[in-house]
Amino acid sequence: MSTVHNDQTGPASVIALPSNQPRQFYRGGASIAALRGGGDDQKFGPEDWVASTTTRFGQAESGLSRLPDGRWLRDAVTADPDSWLGAEHVAAFGDSTALLVKLLDAGQRLPVHCHPSDAFARQHLGSRFGKTEAWIVIGTSGANPVVYLGFRDDVAPEVVAEWVATQDSSAMLGSLNEIRVRPGDTVHVPAGTPHAIGEGVFIVELQQPTDFSITLEWQGFLADAEGAFLGLDQRTALETLNRSGFDDSVLNSLIKRTADEVAPRVPLLAEDAAPFFRADRLHGTVELEPSFGVLVVLDGSGKLRSGGVDLPLHRGSTAVVPHSAGATQLEGDLTVVHCRPPGAGSPR
Known part of the structure; x- marks a missing residue:
């Protein structure tokens, strides 16, 4: 690991x-x-x-x-x-x-x-x-x-x-x-x-x-x-x-x-889900804004760059991203589900 x-x-x-x-x-x-x-x-x-x-x-x-x-x-x-x-x-x-x-x-x-x-x-x-x-x-x-x-x-x-x-x-x-x-x-x-x-x-x-x-x-x-x-x-x-x-x-x-959507970032959930959680499917090289998050790698291999440190990722990898990691970047031939909590201002 x-x-x-x-x-x-x-x-x-x-x-x-x-x-x-x-x-x-x-x-x-x-x-x-x-x-x-x-x-x-x-x-x-x-x-x-x-x-x-x-x-x-x-x-x-x-x-x-x-x-x-x-x-x-x-x-x-x-x-x-x-x-x-x-x-x-x-x-x-x-x-x-x-x-x-x-x-x-x-x-x-x-x-x-x-x-x-x-x-x-x-x-x-x-x-x-x-x-x-x-x-x-x-x-x-x-x-x-x-x-x-x-x-x-x-x-x-x-x-x-x-x-x-x-x-x-x-x-x-x-x-x-x-x-x-x-x-x-x-x-x-x-x-x-x-x-x-x-x-x-x-x-x-x-x-x-x-x-x-x-x-x-x-x-x-x-x-x-x-x-x-x-x-x-x-x-x-x-x-x-x-x-x-x-x-x-x-x-x-x-x-x-969403199966046929292949953009670098594909929003996955219905609008009504936003006050409770957020999720995107990420493909290839994508920058992530600072946030607590959870990554589930569905396919491929690559890395997540964070503060000059690379975390290798591959199919089946799971990872937690703290807010203090700042802006991070996915690189490689990856398909990843990126899960986040609701935004702080999300109405409920």
């Missing part, structure tokens, strides 16, 4: 990071292993939490990324937030990166679930952040790679409550919009939206920095209902669910098809 070490007071440059795959309840991991060039196809390693300062729900350390000097990235950021995040970001979001990036390889269909809004998280979970997310499809396999997003039609609260109480999986899944996807497609998933990811879909996932999920379809995925609702009762948990139908106009506002 190539690294550029940081000192104990602040990050000096960009830092390459190894895989970080906390155990999950569903299968996957082969696509992550193939991307990174490793041979470890973990049966339950379907998520790689990249540059994570977020723990799994209810856990003290699981999910956190460790820096080459042995510290948790979370602790390094907390110790010197201005260097890592920049003064404007700190003024807006404190010492939170306001971002969680994952590689997610669905080795089986994920359950129907949703995530709480900021307002719900503040009221019931003691958190500033809920969990809006977005998916950047980087690979697919199988005959019908699909995702599921939002109810097709409005659904009454008592109907949803009955589906969940009886664990009527066919009704829940059948009520959602089924969307076929291919690499280059992106999907914005506002908090509260019922959704699922189909088997064989491999994504870079951007999220608000929490691990909050309301699992409507828990049977066959979780051991029991206790872990499905974040410690809340079912009625309270379902208050965050958006029961409105998503018609074509709504879906078109959330989904982008």
